[in-house]
Amino acid sequence: MDATKDSATAQAAGLLAQLDMDKLAQLAQRIDLPALLNAASQMNEGQLKQLARTLSPASKERDLPAPHGDFYGLMDMLSERQREIAARVRHFMETEVAPIMNEYWSRDEFPRQLIPKMRELNLMREIWNDDGTRTPDASVTEGIIIMEMCRVDVSTAVFFGVHAGLALASVALGGDERQRAELLPPMLDLDVIGAFGLTEPEGGSQVSQGLRTTARRDGDSWILNGEKKWIGNSTFSDITVIWARDEADQQVKGFVVRAGTPGFEVEKIQGKVALRIVENGHIRLQNCRVPESDRLQQATSFRTTADVLRLTRAGVAWQGVGCAMGAYELALSYAQTREQFGKKIGAFQLIQNHLVHMLGNVTAMQMLCLRLSQMEDAGTMRDQHAALAKVFTAARCRETVALARESFGGNGILLEYGVAKHFCDTEAIYSYEGTNEINTLVVGRAITGLSAFV
Numbered sequence: 001m002d003a004t005k006d007s008a009t010a011q012a013a014g015l016l017a018q019l020d021m022d023k024l025a026q027l028a029q030r031i032d033l034p035a036l037l038n039a040a041s042q043m044n045e046g047q048l049k050q051l052a053r054t055l056s057p058a059s060k061e062r063d064l065p066a067p068h069g070d071f072y073g074l075m076d077m078l079s080e081r082q083r084e085i086a087a088r089v090r091h092f093m094e095t096e097v098a099p100i101m102n103e104y105w106s107r108d109e110f111p112r113q114l115i116p117k118m119r120e121l122n123l124m125r126e127i128w129n130d131d132g133t134r135t136p137d138a139s140v141t142e143g144i145i146i147m148e149m150c151r152v153d154v155s156t157a158v159f160f161g162v163h164a165g166l167a168l169a170s171v172a173l174g175g176d177e178r179q180r181a182e183l184l185p186p187m188l189d190l191d192v193i194g195a196f197g198l199t200e201p202e203g204g205s206q207v208s209q210g211l212r213t214t215a216r217r218d219g220d221s222w223i224l225n226g227e228k229k230w231i232g233n234s235t236f237s238d239i240t241v242i243w244a245r246d247e248a249d250q251q252v253k254g255f256v257v258r259a260g261t262p263g264f265e266v267e268k269i270q271g272k273v274a275l276r277i278v279e280n281g282h283i284r285l286q287n288c289r290v291p292e293s294d295r296l297q298q299a300t301s302f303r304t305t306a307d308v309l310r311l312t313r314a315g316v317a318w319q320g321v322g323c324a325m326g327a328y329e330l331a332l333s334y335a336q337t338r339e340q341f342g343k344k345i346g347a348f349q350l351i352q353n354h355l356v357h358m359l360g361n362v363t364a365m366q367m368l369c370l371r372l373s374q375m376e377d378a379g380t381m382r383d384q385h386a387a388l389a390k391v392f393t394a395a396r397c398r399e400t401v402a403l404a405r406e407s408f409g410g411n412g413i414l415l416e417y418g419v420a421k422h423f424c425d426t427e428a429i430y431s432y433e434g435t436n437e438i439n440t441l442v443v444g445r446a447i448t449g450l451s452a453f454v
């Protein structure tokens with residue numbers, strides 16, 4: 001007997017051993033059993049194996065696809081290097097962040113021990129060069145990093161985005177050669193952690209016009225006064241970029257305020273129901289003296305602030321992609337294991353409808369953001385392109401995480417099942433870096449030529 005026959009015989013013997021003879025007799029009364037056996041005897045090796053798999057009680061579990069939210073092969077559209085970076089980030093998120101994130105969520109605290117581990121990942125230099133220029137494919141690469149982070153935990157991506165995006169870009173775009181040479185290498189190595197202080201208690205969406213924090217020149221230094229709200233990382237950052245209005249010319253300028261500077265106080269914002277792992281600070285500046293050498297020399301008007309925000313907006317759109325992708329994968333996995341009425345809930349049509357709706361959203365978001373980032377890397381992206389992506393992904397993410405949470409029933413509101421965190425975090429994505437209303441107005445103005453801003 002050859003090896004092929006051996007294998008088929010062993011499988012057939014295994015199947016026969018499992019047969020219940022009473023049930024077989026019942027079956028023989030309803031179907032032509034000899035004809036069926038005759039048909040089976042004509043089967044080739046592949047068909048026999050398939051039959052064995054189908055009849056095996058464990059087959060349903062074994063044949064289920066691994067949950068994954070990359071239905072159209074986003075990864076296949078990336079370079080080898082970008083795929084390697086994505087794998088590196090995924091491994092870090094699953095082995096270092098996932099095991100501790102619920103504990104830190106409950107404690108309302110950022111796990112600072114992750115910083116040296118993130119340093120080993122060396123992600124900054126995949127996006128930035130030491131001189132403050134961007135790598136040729138920075139936007140796509142950064143987007144993939146953010147997506148992979150948010151798939152597990154949005155807060156980790158916000159820590160990364162505030163430091164590697166907002167703070168680093170402020171120095172890169174607003175600093176002169178000396179400032180870039182001093183600050184960028186340690187920021188790229190995560191030896192110096194940055195924060196970005198623009199929003200104020202009374203100035204959110206209207207901050208470009210209503211910024212109240214003041215800067216007054218006094219000899220070789222500046223005196224800053226005012227308040228900043230929501231400033232991510234600022235409770236432990238080494239530097240915080242503070243945007244303040246120069247009393248003399250009324251222009252908005254950027255200042256690097258170092259931790260411990262007298263007159264610079266940070267209070268951690270408590271009681272958030274989203275992004276609880278991010279530490280957001282309420283900053284009070286009272287006669288805070290900053291040397292002229294720490295005024296960002298190229299940031300002489302709000303135009304630089306807007307340039308920084310433009311550079312980071314695509315990244316926020318990618319946050320929505322990752323958050324929705326993570327929620328979808330959790331829901332798919334749950335649907336394949338949770339049983340009700342004697343069936344996997346994934347076998348119910350209504351649950352499949354949820355899953356397909358989610359997957360459609362995730363896939364559309366991925367393709368939209370990939371194209372947006374390709375445009376950014378090519379230098380053709382405009383404000384309205386990034387604004388549309390932010391509007392679309394934040395809204396689709398909100399819809400997706402709600403369907404995912406719903407698919408978990410009551411377990412969907414328990415932290416341990418994961419989806420609740422995505423559900424809550426989406427609310428922050430929806431509102432920062434330009435609320436959905438403001439980004440909608442940006443797109444509306446671009447497509448109609450008519451401004452609806454008040």
Ligand SMILES: Cc1cc2nc3c(=O)[nH]c(=O)nc-3n(C[C@H](O)[C@H](O)[C@H](O)COP(=O)(O)OP(=O)(O)OC[C@H]3O[C@@H](n4cnc5c(N)ncnc54)[C@H](O)[C@@H]3O)c2cc1C
Nearest residue numbers: 196197198199204205230231232428432433435437438454
């Ligand atoms: C978790 C988190 C992290 C953050 N991190 C930072 C950070 O690190 N640094 C920083 O500087 N800021 C940060 N922010 C601030 C964030 O950018 C602001 O929350 C955002 O710009 C919105 O401002 P606001 O919250 O004051 O809302 P408001 O501007 O008060 O808006 C309230 C509502 O009114 C709507 N609205 C306002 N104006 C208009 C209009 N003209 N037309 C139609 N609707 C309008 C808004 O869309 C919104 O729905 C963060 C915020 C959050 C929640």
